Amino acid sequence: xAALETSTRPPRxxxxxxxxxxxxxxxxxxLFTIFPLLYALYTSFxxxxxxxxxxxxxxxNYVRLFTDSNLHNGLRVTLTFVLVTVTIQMLLGFSLALxxxxxxxxxxxxxxxxxxxxxxTPVAVGYLxxxxxxxxxxxxxxxLRALGGTGIPWLSNPFWALVAVIIIDIWQWTPFVFLVxxxxxxxxxADLYEAAxxxxxxxxxxxxxxxxxxxxxxxxxxxxxxxVEAFKVFDIPTSLTLGGPGRATEVYSLFTYRTALRFFDHGxxxxxxxxxxxIVSLIVAxxxxxxxxxxxxxxS
Amino acid sequence: xxxRTSPVQAILIGGVMGVALLWVLFPxxxxxxxxxxxxxxxxxxxxxxxxxxxxxxxxHWISELAILEIRxxxxxxxxxxxxxxxxxxxxxxxxxxALARFRFGKSGNANLTTWFISQRILPPVVVVIPFFxxxxxxxxxxxxxxxxxxxxxxxxxxxxxxxSQMIRELPxxxxxxxxxxGANVFQAFTRVVLPLILPGLVATWIICMAFSWNEFLxxxxxxTNRAIPMPVIIAGAEHTRGVQFWFVGVRxxxxxxxxxxxxxxxxxxxxxxxxxxxxKG
Numbered sequence: 181x182a183a184l185e186t187s188t189r190p191p192r193x194x195x196x197x198x199x200x201x202x203x204x205x206x207x208x209x210x211l212f213t214i215f216p217l218l219y220a221l222y223t224s225f226x227x228x229x230x231x232x233x234x235x236x237x238x239x240x241n242y243v244r245l246f247t248d249s250n251l252h253n254g255l256r257v258t259l260t261f262v263l264v265t266v267t268i269q270m271l272l273g274f275s276l277a278l279x280x281x282x283x284x285x286x287x288x289x290x291x292x293x294x295x296x297x298x299x300x301t302p303v304a305v306g307y308l309x310x311x312x313x314x315x316x317x318x319x320x321x322x323x324l325r326a327l328g329g330t331g332i333p334w335l336s337n338p339f340w341a342l343v344a345v346i347i348i349d350i351w352q353w354t355p356f357v358f359l360v361x362x363x364x365x366x367x368x369x370a371d372l373y374e375a376a377x378x379x380x381x382x383x384x385x386x387x388x389x390x391x392x393x394x395x396x397x398x399x400x401x402x403x404x405x406x407x408v409e410a411f412k413v414f415d416i417p418t419s420l421t422l423g424g425p426g427r428a429t430e431v432y433s434l435f436t437y438r439t440a441l442r443f444f445d446h447g448x449x450x451x452x453x454x455x456x457x458x459i460v461s462l463i464v465a466x467x468x469x470x471x472x473x474x475x476x477x478x479x480s
Numbered sequence: 481x482x483x484r485t486s487p488v489q490a491i492l493i494g495g496v497m498g499v500a501l502l503w504v505l506f507p508x509x510x511x512x513x514x515x516x517x518x519x520x521x522x523x524x525x526x527x528x529x530x531x532x533x534x535x536x537x538x539x540h541w542i543s544e545l546a547i548l549e550i551r552x553x554x555x556x557x558x559x560x561x562x563x564x565x566x567x568x569x570x571x572x573x574x575x576x577x578a579l580a581r582f583r584f585g586k587s588g589n590a591n592l593t594t595w596f597i598s599q600r601i602l603p604p605v606v607v608v609i610p611f612f613x614x615x616x617x618x619x620x621x622x623x624x625x626x627x628x629x630x631x632x633x634x635x636x637x638x639x640x641x642x643x644s645q646m647i648r649e650l651p652x653x654x655x656x657x658x659x660x661x662g663a664n665v666f667q668a669f670t671r672v673v674l675p676l677i678l679p680g681l682v683a684t685w686i687i688c689m690a691f692s693w694n695e696f697l698x699x700x701x702x703x704t705n706r707a708i709p710m711p712v713i714i715a716g717a718e719h720t721r722g723v724q725f726w727f728v729g730v731r732x733x734x735x736x737x738x739x740x741x742x743x744x745x746x747x748x749x750x751x752x753x754x755x756x757x758x759x760k761g
Contacts, residue, residue, distance in 0.1 A: 201578035205571040212633040216610035299743035301694045303711040304735040412603045415696045419715045433605040453606035
């Protein structure tokens with residue numbers, strides 16, 4: 181990522197005191213991000229026994245990535261999770277923002293309520309969901325039965341367990357897409373819409389030719405942030421389903437966590453971490469070009 | 481945007497809003513209502529309104545808060561949140577001032593900013609192994625101090641991005657006037673800039689507290705006993721002792737309440753923080 185400066189003025193001084201201000205944070209990040217990353221890289225070339233370095237194995241841990249079916253399962257579960265959750269969150273969040281982007285009462289209360297899921301401890305949400313999806317007398321199955329359906333075996337069936345995890349993530353993060361879209365929509369220039377209305381443009385036309393083009397960079401940004409965050413998923417499947425039944429909800433991070441801290445195979449876990457970092461960096465690299473304009477516009 | 485809303489539209493919008501609010505709020509209400517139900521009432525359907533449909537009780541709150549591990553976990557979570565947020569804001573404010581007011585080479589400012597916020601892209605599971613090995617070496621496993629350090633690191637992007645934007649929005653003349661009057665750079669920073677960004681600074685501090693309170697992966701990996709915070713207490717407990725809705729309710733409330741209150745307090749800056757400064761909200 182590059183060019184995230186929002187100033188309209190050039191910073192002014194070439195004063196050496198600037199290092200006093202910046203260095204603590206720089207040293208901190210070097211110490212707590214760069215050094216651990218290098219250490220992880222080093223670790224990934226060794227095999228471990230009983231949690232201690234055993235011997236240098238070269239790229240063997242990376243070669244294992246290609247043949248480990250459990251890892252591939254984790255990757256598949258995570259990809260499914262990411263695609264489904266992010267797609268639904270984007271569509272639902274943006275549509276809601278479009279619908280509610282107008283003058284009305286109670287908007288600030290609505291916004292305050294929508295913030296709540298974003299900050300609800302994810303582990304606690306997952307834990308609470310055990311009761312929400314409880315098969316005998318959980319409220320979701322009770323509602324389904326009241327509507328004339330049958331209860332769903334949410335947590336004991338591999339397919340439905342993943343659906344449950346996905347539903348909870350949608351609950352937690354759709355408000356993020358909604359709030360950011362709404363904030364961006366309200367920042368759009370009102371005179372453009374007035375001009376379009378004077379020219380007799382229909383609602384759909386002004387949406388197509390004003391709203392959508394102006395919102396595109398922001399939507400890419402939201403998509404990027406959601407994708408990056410969704411690939412890290414760990415808390416909800418860990419607390420709601422423990423990765424089960426079987427390995428149906430064992431997402432990538434959970435599998436790596438278990439490799440590292442259940443089986444103490446630190447070298448292999450480090451290699452897995454780098455594969456995930458590679459995937460996430462690839463997404464950022466592919467999408468960043470599309471959001472750069474947000475920052476450039478601000479500077480001009 | 482300026483279009484008038486027809487009655488049909490108004491009903492449609494009201495309906496959608498109602499469903500959305502119900503959907504968002506239901507889990508919170510479910511946690512709350514179960515936490516004050518007698519066990520027998522949690523098995524009974526149609527017990528939604530306290531006093532009318534069931535007799536509420538505080539017994540589960542009292543018995544959960546009497547558990548030593550829960551109290552210790554609440555204390556640990558508080559220490560982690562306060563410590564990490566304070567550290568992050570301290571380091572972040574200084575860096576934010578440097579990025580807003582000084583020039584670091586041709587595109588140094590932009591690159592530094594990017595470098596700071598790129599930590600939010602790093603999947604935590606990549607660094608959980610080295611942190612575990614390093615903390616074991618330093619004998620900091622099962623020590624809240626290690627979690628203070630890590631959460632400060634991963635929340636540092638929030639103060640850097642939010643506060644550097646705020647400082648850029650301040651008129652530079654104020655500081656220049658102070659400098660002309662004989663103040664040095666540090667005095668201009670502490671006496672002119674800091675008071676002006678105080679609301680944003682407090683909000684950022686609160687956001688960092690919420691994120692540190694909610695963090696789970698590092699907490700799970702680096703604590704085993706006396707340093708365990710609330711998110712680790714809560715994870716998986718039910719899988720070992722069977723589902724007791726009333727205890728789930730209390731524990732979920734105890735864990736979620738602080739970050740939710742934080743979120744409401746810092747609302748104005750949340751969008752800016754979560755979009756890494758791109759959307760001001």
